[in-house]
Structure formats: C-alpha cells, structure tokens
Amino acid sequence: MPLVGLGTWTATDQVASEAVKTALQLGYRHIDTAWQYRNGGAIGKGIKESGVPRSEIFLCDKLISTRHTRAEEALEETLEELGTDYRHLWLMHWPVPLNPEGNDWKLPKLPDGSPDYYTGTSSSPFTFVDTWLSMESAFRKYPSKHMASLATLEAGSVVPAVNQIEIHPQLPQDKVIEFCRQKNIAVVAYSPLGSPQSTVLTNPKLKTLAESKGNGIGVANLLINWALARGYGVIPKTTSPRRMTDNLKLVDLTEGEMQAIRDVGLSAPKRYCTPAWAAKGVFLDES
Ligand SMILES: NC(=O)c1ccc[n+]([C@@H]2O[C@H](COP(=O)([O-])OP(=O)(O)OC[C@H]3O[C@@H](n4cnc5c(N)ncnc54)[C@H](OP(=O)(O)O)[C@@H]3O)[C@@H](O)[C@H]2O)c1
Structure with a gap:
C-alpha cells in the first residue's frame, strides 16, 4: 500500500475527476474514496483519463453504514460506479450498522431525531461483527493476496488488513496503533492534517518549525x-495540484521535533470527525 494517498472526501464530482487525474500524473498511486462521498463515477473517470495503468493504482473504497446488510450487493455496485472490477482495499466505513430501510440513504433518523441504528431482531440480533462476516463472504468471492499472511481475530476468519482512523497530533491514537501493530493490521490516518477545520495547520509554533x-x-x-x-x-x-505536489515532500524529523509536534497537539486535544451515528460509543481510545 503506498503510504501517501489522496483523500477525496468533499471533492465533488466537478473537481474529483480532475483531482484524481492530476494526482496520478504527479505520482500518487493510492486513492481513497467511499460510496458515501458520491464521487465514484468521477474518480473512475479521473483514473481512466490519467493514462496510469489501473494495475499501478491502489484503490480504497468503503461500505456505507446503511448497507451493512447488503454488503455484497454494495460491493458490486461500487465497483461498477468506479468503472473497475477490483480494488485493493474495501473498508467498513464505520462499525455502526444503520437502518437500511430508514428515512435517509446516509443518516436515517428516528422521529425523535436520534440515529436509526440497525440492530436486527430479538431472535436474530445484528452487529458490525455480522457485517464483517458478510464482507468476508463477499471477499472470498474476490480473493486478494493482501489478506493471505494475516492471522485471525476472535470473530470470523479474515483479519481486517487495514484500520483507517482519524490520527493527527491532536488525536495521536497510540493505543489503537499499538493494538493494530500487534495484530499485524496496517494503519492509515484519515484527516491527517486535522481536516478542513484544522487548528494544527495554522499553529504558529508549527509554522516556525x-x-x-x-x-x-x-x-x-x-x-x-x-x-x-x-x-x-x-x-x-x-484538489489543488500545488498542494498535491507539496504533500509528497519528505523531510527528516529529529526526535525533538517529533515530540514538539506531538506536544502542540496534546495541548489542544480534538477529534474532528464526530458524525451523529458515532454516538454509540464506538471509539476505543482517546474519545
Ligand atoms: N474512514 C472515514 O470515516 C474517513 C473520515 C474522514 C476522512 N476520510 C478520508 O481521509 C481523507 C483526508 O481527511 P480530511 O479530508 O478529513 O482532511 P485532511 O486531509 O486532514 O485535510 C484536508 C484539508 O486540508 C487542506 N490541505 C490539504 N493539503 C494542504 C496543504 N499542503 N496546505 C494547507 N492546507 C492543505 C485541504 O484544502 P484544499 O482541498 O482546499 O486543498 C482541506 O481543507 C478524506 O478526504 C477521506 O478520503 C475517511
């Protein structure tokens, strides 16, 4: 998995295809999307127009919470939308099943305004572990060598290859990272700059550094x-070509500088992505 990829959340159809095309031409080989971002068609178009062979591109997409009971169908539809017949990484977007028959495609709500979680029936309860089992069964039909070397967890027989979570100095996630390391699960940081509302990006100490x-x-x-x-x-x-190029620059950081960056974050801890459906206490660490 190429360690620096391009995020595409909030990149609308109008700009997403150009952004993906430009990023691939600039050397990016990892594109992150999700059915929920509603830009799959544009991403597929950008990939085709880039001229970069599909086989060189690591593509990640995600199963939306309202489709946990229809994982395989969602998988096939997303592939069709992206205009490809495979991708390297398929994530459960959030480990929170929401009512597939609810009043919204993304965040169905109950009459009192609270999230309409899907918990199955009393005789057949449903949790995100059931989602995983159905993803496993779909996965077996689309085998991937990336899973082959992984050990097993308590439920199911396929360990997640990647855990994609919010990480930046304000939310360093040490415990989750260590857990994943022990289980041989790769970690990918989303909102690594602190998302569009970031206060670390504008921090004066970090600017000076x-x-x-x-x-x-x-x-x-x-x-x-x-x-x-x-x-x-x-x-x-x-979506800016200049920033895409900038973001690929490598720089060595001393131990002191690593700590200084961490200290800036720890002085103002913050989680930026807190969607309404996350209210059920799914955070394991630093929540
Ligand atoms: N699994 C999940 O639940 C989940 C949740 C959140 C995000 N994600 C994924 O992770 C990706 C990244 O997270 P994110 O979009 O929340 O936030 P992010 O990447 O931390 O930050 C994006 C913001 O930083 C700006 N930016 C980018 N490069 C910059 C630079 N060199 N200098 C200054 N500003 C810069 C962008 O502005 P411009 O666009 O205007 O350049 C945008 O406002 C998402 O796009 C999505 O693919 C996944």
Missing part, C-alpha cells in the same frame, strides 16, 4: 512526515 526546515517545507509536510515516521499511511485531501 516548518520554516526552520527550509526547502519550502510547510506545516502540512510536518504533519504528513510525523505520521510516516510513526509508521502508518496518510491520505491528505486536496
């Missing part, structure tokens, strides 16, 4: 390289 590194290094580079040095992948989102 970035400037001291020279070579046009910016705070985004510090955050991306901080992640790489900690041993996991990142998928920063941008």
Whole structure:
C-alpha cells in the first residue's frame, strides 16, 4: 500500500475527476474514496483519463453504514460506479450498522431525531461483527493476496488488513496503533492534517518549525512526515495540484521535533470527525 494517498472526501464530482487525474500524473498511486462521498463515477473517470495503468493504482473504497446488510450487493455496485472490477482495499466505513430501510440513504433518523441504528431482531440480533462476516463472504468471492499472511481475530476468519482512523497530533491514537501493530493490521490516518477545520495547520509554533526546515517545507509536510515516521499511511485531501505536489515532500524529523509536534497537539486535544451515528460509543481510545 503506498503510504501517501489522496483523500477525496468533499471533492465533488466537478473537481474529483480532475483531482484524481492530476494526482496520478504527479505520482500518487493510492486513492481513497467511499460510496458515501458520491464521487465514484468521477474518480473512475479521473483514473481512466490519467493514462496510469489501473494495475499501478491502489484503490480504497468503503461500505456505507446503511448497507451493512447488503454488503455484497454494495460491493458490486461500487465497483461498477468506479468503472473497475477490483480494488485493493474495501473498508467498513464505520462499525455502526444503520437502518437500511430508514428515512435517509446516509443518516436515517428516528422521529425523535436520534440515529436509526440497525440492530436486527430479538431472535436474530445484528452487529458490525455480522457485517464483517458478510464482507468476508463477499471477499472470498474476490480473493486478494493482501489478506493471505494475516492471522485471525476472535470473530470470523479474515483479519481486517487495514484500520483507517482519524490520527493527527491532536488525536495521536497510540493505543489503537499499538493494538493494530500487534495484530499485524496496517494503519492509515484519515484527516491527517486535522481536516478542513484544522487548528494544527495554522499553529504558529508549527509554522516556525516548518520554516526552520527550509526547502519550502510547510506545516502540512510536518504533519504528513510525523505520521510516516510513526509508521502508518496518510491520505491528505486536496484538489489543488500545488498542494498535491507539496504533500509528497519528505523531510527528516529529529526526535525533538517529533515530540514538539506531538506536544502542540496534546495541548489542544480534538477529534474532528464526530458524525451523529458515532454516538454509540464506538471509539476505543482517546474519545
Ligand atoms: N474512514 C472515514 O470515516 C474517513 C473520515 C474522514 C476522512 N476520510 C478520508 O481521509 C481523507 C483526508 O481527511 P480530511 O479530508 O478529513 O482532511 P485532511 O486531509 O486532514 O485535510 C484536508 C484539508 O486540508 C487542506 N490541505 C490539504 N493539503 C494542504 C496543504 N499542503 N496546505 C494547507 N492546507 C492543505 C485541504 O484544502 P484544499 O482541498 O482546499 O486543498 C482541506 O481543507 C478524506 O478526504 C477521506 O478520503 C475517511
């Protein structure tokens, strides 16, 4: 898995295909999308127009919470939308099943406004573990060598290859990263810059540190390289070709600089992605 990929959340159809095409031409080989981003067609178009062979591109997409009971159908539909017959990584977008027959395709709600979770029936309860089992059964029809070397967890027989979670200095996620390392699960940081609302990107201490590194290094580079040095992948989102190029710059960080970046985050801990459906206490760490 290429460690620096392109995020595409909020990249609308109008800009997503151009962004993906440009990123691939600039050397990106990992594209992160999800059915929920509603830009699959544009992503597929960008891949085709880039001229980069499909076989060189690591593509990740995700099963939306309202389709946990129809994993295989969702898998096939997404592939069709993306205009491809495979991708390397298929994630459960969030381990929170939502009512597939609810009043919204993305976040169905009950009359009192709370999320309409799907829990099955009293005789046949349904949790995200059942989702995983149905993803496994779909996966067996689309075998992938990437899973072959992984050990097993308690439920099912296929260990997730990747855990994609929010990580940046304000949410360093040490415990989850360590858990994944022990289980041989690769980690990918989403919102590695702290998302569009980031306060780390504009932090004056980090700006000074970035400037001291020279070579046009910016705070985004510090955050991306901080992640790489900690041993996991990142998928920063941008539709700007200049930022795409910038975000690929590698920079060595000393132990002191790694700690300084961490300290800036720890002085103002924050989780940026808190969708309404996450209210059920699915966070394991630093929540
Ligand atoms: N699995 C999940 O549940 C989940 C949740 C959230 C995100 N994700 C994935 O992770 C990706 C990244 O997360 P994210 O989009 O939340 O946030 P992010 O990548 O941390 O930050 C994106 C923001 O940073 C700006 N930016 C990018 N490069 C920059 C640079 N060099 N200098 C200054 N600003 C820069 C972007 O602006 P411009 O676009 O204007 O350049 C955008 O506003 C998503 O796009 C999505 O693919 C997954």
